[in-house]
Amino acid sequence: MSDRLVGRVAFVTGAGSGIGAAIARSLSSDGANLVLLGRRRATLDETARQLGGASVSIECDVRSSESVDRALRQGLDRFERIDMLVNNAGIFGPEPFEETTPDIWDDVITTNLSGAYLWSHAAWPHLRETQGQIVNVSSIAGTRGFRGCSAYCASKFGLNGLSEVLALEGEPLGIRVFSVCPGSVDTPLWHPHSTEPERDRMMDVETIASLVLWLVTSDRGVAVQPVVITNFRDPFER
Ligand SMILES: NC(=O)c1ccc[n+]([C@@H]2O[C@H](COP(=O)([O-])OP(=O)(O)OC[C@H]3O[C@@H](n4cnc5c(N)ncnc54)[C@H](OP(=O)(O)O)[C@@H]3O)[C@@H](O)[C@H]2O)c1
Numbered sequence: 661m662s663d664r665l666v667g668r669v670a671f672v673t674g675a676g677s678g679i680g681a682a683i684a685r686s687l688s689s690d691g692a693n694l695v696l697l698g699r700r701r702a703t704l705d706e707t708a709r710q711l712g713g714a715s716v717s718i719e720c721d722v723r724s725s726e727s728v729d730r731a732l733r734q735g736l737d738r739f740e741r742i743d744m745l746v747n748n749a750g751i752f753g754p755e756p757f758e759e760t761t762p763d764i765w766d767d768v769i770t771t772n773l774s775g776a777y778l779w780s781h782a783a784w785p786h787l788r789e790t791q792g793q794i795v796n797v798s799s800i801a802g803t804r805g806f807r808g809c810s811a812y813c814a815s816k817f818g819l820n821g822l823s824e825v826l827a828l829e830g831e832p833l834g835i836r837v838f839s840v841c842p843g844s845v846d847t848p849l850w851h852p853h854s855t856e857p858e859r860d861r862m863m864d865v866e867t868i869a870s871l872v873l874w875l876v877t878s879d880r881g882v883a884v885q886p887v888v889i890t891n892f893r894d895p896f897e898r
Pocket residue numbers: 673674675676677678679680697698699700701703720721722723748749750751752771772797798799800841842843844845846847848849850
């Protein structure tokens with residue numbers, strides 16, 4: 661437990677499970693106040709119970725600008741500022757390109773890419789005030805193609821492009837923007853699509869959360885390109 665983030669406020673989308681919940685725990689353990697965002701209230705409250713510090717659970721669907729604007733207002737009402745925005749909410753549904761219907765395509769792109777745009781755009785003026793930071797949870801699938809992941813790869817490549825532009829436009833304003841690109845991580849996202857032996861070979865969520873904590877507490881002079889983090893045991897690498 662450290663206190664580097666005391667007085668800071670982090671908004672984390674998809675904070676009710678997996679990587680988002682781990683990031684929330686990690687930022688909280690360093691003193692940050694947490695705004696936990698997602699569609700399922702019960703899972704957000706479960707994350708809240710795991711935190712040492714103050715937090716608020718707010719239901720939000722990142723696909724809707726009205727929902728994002730309302731959740732931002734509610735979070736600001738509670739903690740009065742935003743210092744860190746973690747765009748982590750995401751969905752994954754591997755299917756061959758031929759089976760990627762327009763509805764599947766829209767849902768993946770709207771959640772994984774437009775959700776990060778909506779949150780970043782709404783929070784931007786507030787992040788200017790606090791000299792804040794954005795962490796986009798992208799994927800190794802945003803750096804190269806994987807069979808059966810056309811919509812997912814497109815969304816994460818797009819997210820990396822958005823991150824790069826926001827990092828450039830944010831720099832003169834004092835806003836830092838990072839993109840984290842994990843390989844396979846053992847989370848509920850994989851449960852319908854993998855076997856237990858495969859999940860045993862994935863990274864754990866704390867590895868990604870530690871990286872995010874390092875990024876947001878790093879020297880402000882440090883500029884970081886998209887960070888690809890994977891392990892040698894990754895079941896889908898070899
Ligand atoms: N696990 C991996 O191997 C891996 C690797 C690279 C990148 N990632 C990325 O890591 C991020 C987190 O995924 P995870 O692995 O931790 O899976 P997860 O446990 O399924 O978490 C995804 C979270 O996103 C939330 N979410 C989904 N759609 C949403 C929406 N429309 N509005 C608000 N929240 C929404 C979900 O909560 P609700 O359903 O309650 O809304 C859930 O808490 C994703 O962006 C994923 O692409 C994962």
